[in-house]
Amino acid sequence: xxxxxxxxxxxxxxxxxxxxxxxxxxxxxxxxxxxxxxxxxxxxxxxxxxxxxxxxxxxxxxxxxxxxxxxxxxxxxxxxxxxxxxxxxxxxxxxxxxxxxxxxxxxxxxxxxxxxxxxxxxxxxxxxxxxxxxxxxxxxxxxxxxxxxxxxxxxxxxxxxxxxxxxxxxxxxxxxxxxxxxxxxxxxxxxxxxxxxxxxxxxxxxxxxxxxxxxx
Numbered sequence: 672x673x674x675x676x677x678x679x680x681x682x683x684x685x686x687x688x689x690x691x692x693x694x695x696x697x698x699x700x701x702x703x704x705x706x707x708x709x710x711x712x713x714x715x716x717x718x719x720x721x722x723x724x725x726x727x728x729x730x731x732x733x734x735x736x737x738x739x740x741x742x743x744x745x746x747x748x749x750x751x752x753x754x755x756x757x758x759x760x761x762x763x764x765x766x767x768x769x770x771x772x773x774x775x776x777x778x779x780x781x782x783x784x785x786x787x788x789x790x791x792x793x794x795x796x797x798x799x800x801x802x803x804x805x806x807x808x809x810x811x812x813x814x815x816x817x818x819x820x821x822x823x824x825x826x827x828x829x830x831x832x833x834x835x836x837x838x839x840x841x842x843x844x845x846x847x848x849x850x851x852x853x854x855x856x857x858x859x860x861x862x863x864x865x866x867x868x869x870x871x872x873x874x875x876x877x878x879x880x881x882x883x884x885x886x887x
Contacts, residue, residue: 677718678704681734684720691738699741699768705734708761708790727780729877731759732822736874743857743871744818744843746770751813753777753835755806756822756879760787763799766820774799775813777806779880807881809835816840824853824876828866829883836860845876849885 682700685691691700706717709731713723722730740762746752746769754763757778767774776799778784784803791799802810807829809819814835821832821844832842840860847853853876857869878885 674706674714674717675704678706681718681720685735685738688735690735690742692742695746695769696738696741696765699765700734700738702768703761703764703794703796705731705761707794708759708764725759725783726786727782729758729780729783731761732876737762737765739871740820740822740843740855741765741769743855744820744841746818748772750817751815751837752818752820753810753813753816754820754822755809755832756877757787757801758783758822760790760794760796760799760801762820762822763787763801764791764794764796767796767798772798775802775810776800777802777804777810779803779805805881807831807879807883811835819843821845821879822876823879823884824848824874825879825884828856828858828868829879829881831883833858833860833866838862838864845874849878851875 691697706714721733725731748771750770754776757776763776787801809831815837817840819842824845842858845853852873855871855874859867
């Protein structure tokens, strides 16, 4: 069975399981299959609903986890979005398709910056800007953001990310232990600058490294 057919089957399974809830997320998944964002040796496994290795000892998330975070983020056309932890570039491509706007994504590992840029170019995505830097500090030049999506586990909610959210904006972030389980948090910034936090249960991500994360 070819890669595209296998991927479409995975997407349909996620819809049937109620993980992909919106037509917009489904369309984004179909437009940018995960196999476009992994090394050639892993393409045949890209439809399997598990994390896969990418360079620099990191991983590309399982399709169900990406779908859960995108649905929680409730992304709409025109939103200004920051992603922390570019990895392969796949999640940023999906975000860009959902918001139809420039997306800014920060990655601390130079090898992954190049990997993501190459993947995005090959996939035909030209509105994602991959920035080398410490994602725990956010990206002030393009703040404030409607949404911030973090794809690594933090010890706590980084203060700069809250500061760079618009009132009414939303941060999706795993918070918890270094290499075990975290809780997937939906953090909403209220009009007075305070936050409301909803916990969406246990997840497992690579650690968020940086000044406001687990340190270098």
